[in-house]
Amino acid sequence: MIEAIGLHKHFGALHVLKGVDLRVADRELVFVIGPSGSGKSTLLRCLNRLETPDAGSIVVDGIDLMHRRTDLNAARRRIGMVFQGFNLYPHMTALGNVTLALRKVAGKGRAEAEALGLAALERVGLRDRAGHTPGQLSGGQQQRVAIARAIALEPRVMLFDEPTSALDPELVGSVLAVMRELREDGMTMVVVSHEMGFARAAADRVVFMDHGQIVEQGPPAAIFEAPQEARTQAFIGQIQRH
């Protein structure tokens, strides 16, 4: 479903991605972990071309994202993204947030867009909040609206960039529950997060990144219980102490 090969990315003099290869199979859930500055968010943001890598190839659902003539806007419809800071549009209701791209990108009429939008809000358990603006919602609810905004477009892949890091602990569970349901529906997902419990329960594979490279990857049990590389051991030890 995703095939990213040989990705390099510089921010000025900083070499953030140093030849990263990531393949994700259809219906696979891949967790990307690593210390801050390891390049994991940049890798994720390359997968929908929010960042343009300096070198490498990215093919998602058969679409070559690095090809000059690829319609990125059409491709991005197939690749949902959820951000750490939710990034809901504050001047619109929850339903308005969900229906904007349905109308402007998918070309649905108002009635159809609203029906699809309400269905997406229903999936995240917030149909009754459709008329609320982001300011009237809790962080957990905002993040679920953001997930609804992405899944309403029926993407083939969902990218999550630290979706629970900005949430109060008691609100994390509701967001993870929605992600678990997506997982059960067979969504292909790449998740940058340190929610180890969720990774253990739901991930097919955990990828550990450090200094712009993939150091080690494998099933959650292998990475968390018996990491092979010294850097992985140090990192896992650190986060498990918390």
Added chain:
Amino acid sequence: MTGWERFLDTFFNAKVMAKYWPDILHGMWVTIELAMLVVVTGIASGLALALLRAAGIRPLNWLMIFVVDALRALPPLVIIVLIYFGLPSAGLTPSGFVSTWAALALVLMAFSEEIFWAGITAVPRGQWEAARSTGLSYAQALFHVVLPQALRLTIPPLTSRTIAITKGTALGSVVAVSEILGQASSAVSNSYNPSPLILGAAAYLVLFIPVVVAGRWVETRFAWKK
């Protein structure tokens, strides 16, 4: 005549006022017309420039920043005089009214472009990213997501700047525009009495106090509340 009577006779001369108030009233209409034209064209062109700047064409933006900064640095009166006395040598002979309108509209364009641009850049990058990640084009993200938030941020500074520049219509009197101050000045010359100036000041108060009050209401109403 006591000093007080002389003061009243000089500044509040009923006879002179009775004779010239229709001129001042006519001047009010000219001022209103001029002000409306300046506000509409100045703000519209300022917004258009800010949107053009958002397109990010480097050489064009440098030129724009240079022109905008020049217009913000020059006193409006200098621009009016340059247009009125300068353009005829280029074969164009704008009237005083057109010169004043053009000059003040240019100044308002420059200031409002900066205000709109500041508003656009104040919208967090995450808003752009969220919009683009759902497949919205740059223009769609700008118009549906970023601009509505930016405009809300710009309303308070734009209101006070617009009021300040609109009052500059009085500068038109220098190039023979028969707006309030122009009418009042010629009435003073014709009557050898400054009372028409008091009428003119009253006319400005009648015109602008409601605008200032409305501006204050708009500023508090649209102050950003999270």
